[in-house]
Amino acid sequence: MDKGLIKQIIRSKRRTLALQVTPDASLIVRAPEKVSEETIFTFVQKKIKWILHHQKLARESFRPSVKREFVDGERFLYLGEWHTLFVIQDVTRPIVFNEKKFLFSESFLSDAKQLFEQWYRKQAYEVIKDRVRLYAETAGLSFKRISITGAWKRWGSCEPKGTLNFSWRLIMAPMKIVDYVIVHELVHLEERNHSRNFREKVRLLFPNYQQAEMWLKDNRWLLNF
Numbered sequence: 467m468d469k470g471l472i473k474q475i476i477r478s479k480r481r482t483l484a485l486q487v488t489p490d491a492s493l494i495v496r497a498p499e500k501v502s503e504e505t506i507f508t509f510v511q512k513k514i515k516w517i518l519h520h521q522k523l524a525r526e527s528f529r530p531s532v533k534r535e536f537v538d539g540e541r542f543l544y545l546g547e548w549h550t551l552f553v554i555q556d557v558t559r560p561i562v563f564n565e566k567k568f569l570f571s572e573s574f575l576s577d578a579k580q581l582f583e584q585w586y587r588k589q590a591y592e593v594i595k596d597r598v599r600l601y602a603e604t605a606g607l608s609f610k611r612i613s614i615t616g617a618w619k620r621w622g623s624c625e626p627k628g629t630l631n632f633s634w635r636l637i638m639a640p641m642k643i644v645d646y647v648i649v650h651e652l653v654h655l656e657e658r659n660h661s662r663n664f665r666e667k668v669r670l671l672f673p674n675y676q677q678a679e680m681w682l683k684d685n686r687w688l689l690n691f
């Protein structure tokens with residue numbers, strides 16, 4: 467068992483061992499004072515299936531409770547990296563992304579959330595459009611158009627008539643994850659279901675696709691705003 471799995475062991479006068487998976491998917495063990503670490507690890511090992519299942523559920527439903535405040539020093543995710551926000555006074559544009567920093571004009575603060583979303587949407591469209599073209603050309607596939615959605619759990623979708631939809635939230639993920647979702651949806655132009663053929667075609671264009679799928683499952687809560 468990987469001991470790093472346990473975030474905290476809380477000892478008390480209780481008589482039995484108990485496990486708790488917290489909303490952020492951490493594992494906490496409650497234990498009697500005199501039980502050895504070895505006994506605890508064996509217990510955790512025996513319950514590993516239950517733990518992994520509940521961690522998966524927690525990760526799928528967890529949304530950070532941190533509210534965006536749009537203050538100096540707050541960090542925002544873009545293409546897999548965190549960038550610091552600076553509230554400044556003298557710009558005419560509300561948001562300027564400059565050398566890995568977000569400069570936000572103080573006079574637009576009351577609409578900050580909306581303006582940030584607009585900024586992300588625009589970036590998503592520009593970045594995704596180019597990558598879709600690139601992969602479509604490589605794979606010899608043709609699509610009709612690209613549209614950016616506000617979906618939270620559905621990173622992308624492919625309409626039968628050839629429109630590819632992508633959530634703007636995806637642009638917070640690293641480029642390779644964005645690429646994977648693009649490849650996934652492009653392959654849907656030919657293969658509607660997640661069949662064996664589908665997976666083989668995805669693999670040809672994106673060999674590490676399973677890793678990317680896992681990343682999206684584990685980090686979904688991060689791509690929130």
Ligand SMILES: [Zn+2]
Pocket residue numbers: 650654660
């Ligand atoms: Zn799919």
